[in-house]
Structure formats: C-alpha cells, structure tokens
Amino acid sequence: MxxxxxxxxxxxxVVLLALVKPLGTYMARIYQDEPAGLNRWLAGFEKLLxxxxxxxxxxxxxxxxxxxxxxxxxxxxxxxxxxxxxxxxVLPLNPQNLPAINPDSAFNTAVSxxxxxxxxxxxxxxxxxxxxxxxxxxxxNFLSAATGMAVLVALTRSFIRxxxxxxxxxxxxxxxxxxxxxxxxxxxxxxxxxxQGVVQTTNPYQNVTLIEAVSxxxxxxxxxxxxxxxxxxxxxxxxxxxxxxxxxxxxAAAQIAIKQLGTNGGGFFNVNSAHPFENPTPxxxxxxxxxxLLIPASLCYSFGVMVGDTRQGWVILAAMTLIFTALVFVxxxxxxxxxxxxxxxxxxxxxQAGGNMEGKETRFGIVNSALWAVATTAASNGSVNAMHDSFxxxxxxxxxxxxxxxxxxxxxxxxxxxxxxVFAIVAVFLAGLMIGRTPEYLGKKIExxxxxxxxxxxxxPPLMVLGGTALALMLEVGKVGVLNNGAHGFSEVLxxxxxxxxNNGSAFAGLSANTPFYxxxxxxxxxxxxxxxxxxxLAIAGSLASKxxxxxxxxxxxxxxxxxxxxxMITVIMVGALTFIPxxxxxxxxxxxxxxxxxxx
Amino acid sequence: MLNYFKxxxxxxxxxxxxxxxxxxxxxxxxxxxxxxxxANGSLLYDTKGxxxxxxxxxxxxxxxxxxxxxxxxxxPYPYNAAASSGSNLGSTNPALxxxxxxxxxxxxxxxxxxxxxxxxxxVTASASGLDPHISLAAADYQIKRVAKxxxxxxxxxxxxxxxxxxxxxxxxxxxxxxxxxxxNLALDQAxx
Numbered sequence: 001m002x003x004x005x006x007x008x009x010x011x012x013x014v015v016l017l018a019l020v021k022p023l024g025t026y027m028a029r030i031y032q033d034e035p036a037g038l039n040r041w042l043a044g045f046e047k048l049l050x051x052x053x054x055x056x057x058x059x060x061x062x063x064x065x066x067x068x069x070x071x072x073x074x075x076x077x078x079x080x081x082x083x084x085x086x087x088x089x090v091l092p093l094n095p096q097n098l099p100a101i102n103p104d105s106a107f108n109t110a111v112s113x114x115x116x117x118x119x120x121x122x123x124x125x126x127x128x129x130x131x132x133x134x135x136x137x138x139x140x141n142f143l144s145a146a147t148g149m150a151v152l153v154a155l156t157r158s159f160i161r162x163x164x165x166x167x168x169x170x171x172x173x174x175x176x177x178x179x180x181x182x183x184x185x186x187x188x189x190x191x192x193x194x195x196q197g198v199v200q201t202t203n204p205y206q207n208v209t210l211i212e213a214v215s216x217x218x219x220x221x222x223x224x225x226x227x228x229x230x231x232x233x234x235x236x237x238x239x240x241x242x243x244x245x246x247x248x249x250x251x252a253a254a255q256i257a258i259k260q261l262g263t264n265g266g267g268f269f270n271v272n273s274a275h276p277f278e279n280p281t282p283x284x285x286x287x288x289x290x291x292x293l294l295i296p297a298s299l300c301y302s303f304g305v306m307v308g309d310t311r312q313g314w315v316i317l318a319a320m321t322l323i324f325t326a327l328v329f330v331x332x333x334x335x336x337x338x339x340x341x342x343x344x345x346x347x348x349x350x351x352q353a354g355g356n357m358e359g360k361e362t363r364f365g366i367v368n369s370a371l372w373a374v375a376t377t378a379a380s381n382g383s384v385n386a387m388h389d390s391f392x393x394x395x396x397x398x399x400x401x402x403x404x405x406x407x408x409x410x411x412x413x414x415x416x417x418x419x420x421x422v423f424a425i426v427a428v429f430l431a432g433l434m435i436g437r438t439p440e441y442l443g444k445k446i447e448x449x450x451x452x453x454x455x456x457x458x459x460x461p462p463l464m465v466l467g468g469t470a471l472a473l474m475l476e477v478g479k480v481g482v483l484n485n486g487a488h489g490f491s492e493v494l495x496x497x498x499x500x501x502x503n504n505g506s507a508f509a510g511l512s513a514n515t516p517f518y519x520x521x522x523x524x525x526x527x528x529x530x531x532x533x534x535x536x537x538l539a540i541a542g543s544l545a546s547k548x549x550x551x552x553x554x555x556x557x558x559x560x561x562x563x564x565x566x567x568x569m570i571t572v573i574m575v576g577a578l579t580f581i582p583x584x585x586x587x588x589x590x591x592x593x594x595x596x597x598x599x600x601x
Numbered sequence: 602m603l604n605y606f607k608x609x610x611x612x613x614x615x616x617x618x619x620x621x622x623x624x625x626x627x628x629x630x631x632x633x634x635x636x637x638x639x640a641n642g643s644l645l646y647d648t649k650g651x652x653x654x655x656x657x658x659x660x661x662x663x664x665x666x667x668x669x670x671x672x673x674x675x676x677p678y679p680y681n682a683a684a685s686s687g688s689n690l691g692s693t694n695p696a697l698x699x700x701x702x703x704x705x706x707x708x709x710x711x712x713x714x715x716x717x718x719x720x721x722x723x724v725t726a727s728a729s730g731l732d733p734h735i736s737l738a739a740a741d742y743q744i745k746r747v748a749k750x751x752x753x754x755x756x757x758x759x760x761x762x763x764x765x766x767x768x769x770x771x772x773x774x775x776x777x778x779x780x781x782x783x784x785n786l787a788l789d790q791a792x793x
Contacts, residue, residue, distance in 0.1 A: 004769075004773075005775060006748065008773060011773060012718040023635065038690050042626065049615060052611060052615065053607075053608050053611035053612045053615060054607050054608055055608045055612070058603075065719075068605055069605055069608075069609070072605045072606060073609045073611045073612070073692065076609050076610060076613050080613065080617075084780035101744035108742045109611075112615040119700040123684065123686075125683060125685065126684050131739055134621050134622070134625050135617060135621040135622065136621075138620060138621050138624075138625065138691070139616065139617045139620050139621040139630060142616070143613070143616060143620075171608050171612060172747075174612075175616075176620075178620065179614060179619075183620065186624070187624065187627070187628070190628045191631055193679060194628065194632040194636050194639060194640055195635075195636060195637075195639070196639075197639045197643050197656075197657055198639075199639075199640060199641065199642050200625075200628055200629050200632040200640045201629065201632070201633070201640050201641050201642075202629065203606070203641065205683060206641070206642055206652065207652070207656075208644065208653055208654050208655065209651060209652065209653050210653075210654070210661075210665060211653065211660060211661055211662070211667075211782070211786070211789075212660070212661065212663065212667065213679070213680075213783060214661050214678045214679065214680035216677050217675050217677075223705045231652070242678070245654065245658070245660060245680065245681075245682050246604055246681075246682060247642050247658060247682045247683070247685040248683050248684075248685070249641065249642055251625045251629055252627040252642075253628055253632065254624060254628040254629070255625070256611065256626075258620075269685050270684065270685045270686060271687060271730070272727055273683040273748060274685075274687070274727075274729040275660070275685050275727060275731065276655075276657040276658060276659075276731055276732070276733060280632035280643075281770055281774075281775070282769065282775020282776070283770045283771065283774050283775075284776050285639075285774070287773065338721070339692045339698075340602055341692065341693065341698055342698065342701050342721065343705075344701065344705065344718060344719045344720070344721045345717075345719060345720050345721060345738070346721045347690075348778070349738065350633060350737075351736060351737035351738040351741065351777070351778075352720050352721070352722060352736035352737065352738035352739065353736065353776045355721070356692065356721075357693070357722045357725045358688065358690065358697060358701075358720045358725040358726060359688065359689065359690075359725075359726065359727070359728050360725075360727065361728050361729060361732050362671065362722055362727070362734035362736055362776060362778045363775050363778055364753060364775060364776070365733075365735050365775065365776035368688065368774075368775060369728075384728075387687035387688070387689055387727065387728045387767055388730045389687075389689040389690075390687065390688065390689060390691065390692065390697075391692070392692050393692060393693075396704060397684070413748055428609055429766065433666075435635035479648065482687055483690075483691075484689075484690065484693075484694045485694070486693070486695060487693075488691035491691075491743045508687050508689070509687065510689035510690070510691070514689070536616055544690070563619055576722065581755055583637070591691070591692070591693055594693050595692055595693050
C-alpha cells in the first residue's frame, strides 16, 4: 500500500460520507412530501403526469397491491426491452445497421435490466443500436432503480405507521424517485462526464487513418461465406493489412450517468467503464465511482430521518462502511502485491503503479481499479473499470464475497438498505434469543411471520448461487464456457451465479455466458432473486404497518449504539461466511495457494 | 387488474419519453454546444484535416522508431476500437505467462543492450484493449531503442517524453502516465 493509494482511498470515503447527510435529507423530504425545491417547482407537472396516467394518488395500497403494481410495471418494462432488441433492425437510430438480438440473449438482457442486475451477456458496441440503448436499457436503468427505492420507502413507512393496512402508493413512490432524485442527479453527472471526454452523440462510428498499419490473419471465406480449406484440410487463413481504425461512438454519457447512480452497471461498451470513451480520465473515474455508492449510502440517512431517529441510519451506515473499508484494504493490497508468476518489474514507484496490471488501465492503476471493484460489488452496481477475471485470487475473492453477503454493504439503490434492514431484524431476533425476550426493532414487535419472511430473503440468494453453480458444473453446456482452467475456472462459474443470484451484474468475463444455457439459467435466477426478495420484504412491511408501536422499555435492545452496529456486522458476515466459505475454498483460496506456491494448474 | 395495467402502461410510456428520449437529447444538445469535440470522440487531425485517431484511444505500434503501448486483447487485431475487450486471463493461467514472456522477448530483441527489468504495464494486456497510456517507467524503458532507431540524442528524446507526461489529475487522482499516440505524433513532428 503506497501513500498515494492510501490518500485516494481516504479521499473517496471522505467525499462520499460528506455527501450522505445533504443528499439523505433531500431524499427524505422528497419521500415525506415536504418542500425540497424541485418537488415544488415541478409539482404541477407531477400532478399532470398522474392525471394522464390515471394514477389514483390517494390510494393507500395494501402490501399485496403494492407488490402487484411492482410486478406488473416491471414485467411491462421487461417486455419492452425484449421487443426493442428483437426489432432494432427496423427501428431508427441504428447507424451501424446492427441486426436483431437472438431470443435467448434478448431475454437475458431484458431480465437483467428490469431486475436492476445489468449482467452484460452482450457486447454493447457490436450488438446494441443507439435506439435500444436509449429507449430500452437507459429507461430500465431509471425505472428498476426507482422500483428498488420505492420498495425501501414502503418498508420504511411501515415502521412509522400503526394499525394501518396500507404501505403507500407504488406509482407515486416510483415516479418521485425518478423525477426528483435519479433524473436531476443523472443530468448533473452526465454533464460533468461529457466535460471529461465521455462521448455523447448519435453520429455513426468514426473511421480514422492509423499511423502504423496493422496486419492480422483471418479465416479465408469463399463467395458463400464458407471457410476455405487448405491442402492439409485445415481452415486456410489470409493476412489482411488495414490502415483504418473504427471508433465506436454513441450517446454514452447520458446512459453512464444513470448506470452508475442507479446501481445498474450495464455498460454502453463491452468493457464497461474500462473503455476510454466511457471513463476517460482519473476524475471521471472518481465521479463514476462516487456515483456507485452515493444514493445507497445516503438512503441510510434518509431512513433515519423518516423513522424519526437519525442515529438508526448512522448505525447501519457505520456497519456497512466498516466492512467496506476493511475489504478495500484487502483487495488493494492483494492487487498491489502483484503476480509472483510473472518475472517483470511490478514494484510500485513514482514512475509506475506496478502490481497486477493484467486487465487494468494505466490511468487508473492499481488503487482505483481495486477500489472500484470493491465499490461496485458492495453496491449491486456491477460496472467494472478493470477485468475482474484477471485479478489475483484474493483480489477476485473480495468482490465475489461482497456479492455473496447478499448485496447489503450499501447494496443496490433501495434494495441494499431493505436487505440490510432484514439483517437488522435477524440481528435483534438473535439478541432476543440470547436474553429471552420478544425482539423489537424500531418499536415494532418482530414475530414469527417477519422471521419466516426474513428467512426466505436470506436463503433464496445462496440457493440460487450454489444450486446454479453446481448445476452448471455438472453439465457439459456449463463447462464449455469456461476460459481459464482449474480452480480459476470454478471461480468463473461461481462468480457468474453470485452475480446473477444477488442482482449485481459484474462478471469474471472469461466465461462465455452468451449461450442459450447461461442466458436462460442466469435470466431465471435474476428474476427469482429479485422478486423473491422484494415480495417478502413488502410482506414484512405490510405486517409491520398493521402493528402498534410498543414504547421503549427496560428490556428493549437499543439499536442506535455501536454495540448494535457490531452485532449487525457479525450477523451479516456469519451468514455469508457460513454459507460460502466451502465454495470459496474450492475456487479463489485454492488458486491463491497455487499462485504463492508457484504450482501451475 | 386493469387498475394496475392502465397506470403501468401509461407511466412506462411517459417515463420512457422523459428518461429515454428527452433526457439523452438534452445531454446531447448540451454536449454538442459546449464540448462538441469531446462529445464526438476527441479526434486528432493531421495538417490536411484528416482524422488520424482519438486522443483517448490507443493505436498499435510495432516499429522500433515508435514507442509501443500496452498489449491489446481485442479481436481480430489489436486496438480494434469497434470491439473493446480484455484478455480475461486468470493470474495462474499458463497462457498468461506464455503471452507475457513472448512480449518480454520481443522487447528485448528490439533492444538487446537494455538489461533493465521490463515494467509490468508494458507487457500486460489492458482492460479495454484500447488503453492510450503507458506508465513513465514503460516509456523510460523504450527511450534507448527509439533514440537509436531515429538517430536521436537520448537526452533530447527524454525531454520530449517529459513534455508529454501527464501528472496525476488535480495532484491526487489516478496515476502519472504518457499518451502513446500523442507522444509518437510529437516525435514524428520533431524529427520531420
């Protein structure tokens, strides 16, 4: 760990935490319908929107109605993204004349964006038209994020209400999240990113003349497009020399802003934020990285404001931040120590970042690549600025473990905090068992129904991850996609299912996952683990809202203390560790031993 | 059920218009008014006005008289800016050692007198396959070779390299680096 590394990490945390209170306050005011500037200037427009869309603003939905609205709205979004991909060849804004996407890939991507996962089975610049990116993917970036925030707000409301049937109105919560939070922040970030050099245009790809010609071999094809065989029966190759480079362009800045802010993560280009047009400078990198955790962290404060005790929000934020910071140092140290198998100069100095530079960009070096990897998997963002597949074994273990913790260390916008609140419910339950009292959280008794729902929420993702990994590794169709052999190949598959099963979306991209098998299986898993968390969360909300608020007594476990932060951290880590350490031992841990002992697989 | 479908369909429609059409077009209009050059890919032009690259995208260099950039894993040829890609090779993959060793050999063969250890970024593939930069160490390693190929004084070349060095942004962010394409263009200009 160099001084520069340390400085950049500290700066990141300081700026992030400094923004938590102002943004958290603003968001709480939006959701509580108190004056916050924008929601008064645009109040007329918001009302008009509801009238046009026949939204009954006064309707206070029961949890089942709220869940139904979420499902209908997300299903429609999914169908639109699917249809746009299948029809893009005949739609406008397709200057590269890209053909329609395959059904299995289109299904996977539609699910991926509707569930806020943004797993990238496709390669942006070679498959998606500008039209699909703008009206399909970008829109779901906003709406899937707004859905997560709405569900969080409904859950938060259930703590304040007493003897109530309703938990709020999904249409209103979702619209306000989009209109007053996601849209203005995206606009601001997009403008800043353009200033750093992120492309934003609807012009076709640009051809430029190279300084030095490149020659390469490619299979020779006959007039019918069939491979020509040489005399020995092997496919013949021909050498081609080109003096041209085609620069893929597009309306990227607008989409990248929301993909970072909405913890979506689906890149405009194939290599996501490693692409110089998507993330051109260290400053653009800092802003994009900040945007990953900005809303999830600030929502903790909003939660505190809305339940009437900001200390409750700070405690949750503290637990998240401590786990995050510890893992940042593990990942940065692992990457900075480099790869002992490479006999080259990997020592950090003023003239080079050193360390494990395979799959990393020079402008970001080690610290910004590893910090990003931890942030993007702590939040369920999943965008990357370096290739996680080429990380050292321990450097790759950290992002995988963060996803396996259930995306609650900040987590997705809304979804991270509602996940963490469920862990808090489990933590008070554990404490209740120890002292022999009925557990309470924020004045609400936690009883059998809440615990059953919490159990579903905690068990569904591991079931998806471990079950999916086992299935893929037993089948030939699952194994052929692996790029790296041995323990690392196992990690590639485990990473893919950890990512889909927790709606993250990042990848060990060596795995060729754009096959019918992976597209369908991962697609189903993304659907299952998004909605079988969201529905039980709404059920908990419905149940809590109907209860009365019990006054604080002598036997109440205070949940605003450092002690509770520790208890919460232990609960999260214990559940994650007990479930996943055996699997991690077979992948990254074995590989780490192989690397340090210099035993080649 | 209709109570759910009607608002769902209409809200989706109007929010699509807002976030999928109006929002990106507003950003595009802003970008083309204030940053037209950057919004279109930060293109570089030669004296005849022909586009010869982007300040943000690397190009492949293999001749001794040019500085070489990071290895690129794009297909079918390196630095294919229409299909970005990393190598995705794992740390313990034998293919990674083979590739790195081959690149070290090529560098050493081009400059047999240079016995310094090769800087890691010069022989590893970048994340995007389009990385326009190398580290200062990677540029320094190549100075002897380039000076010899161009019959240039090493110190003069070093000055040129220093002039192209970008420091950390705002003194803290990122890593010091050199844009390979721009350095090579400056080099061609200086020795014309």
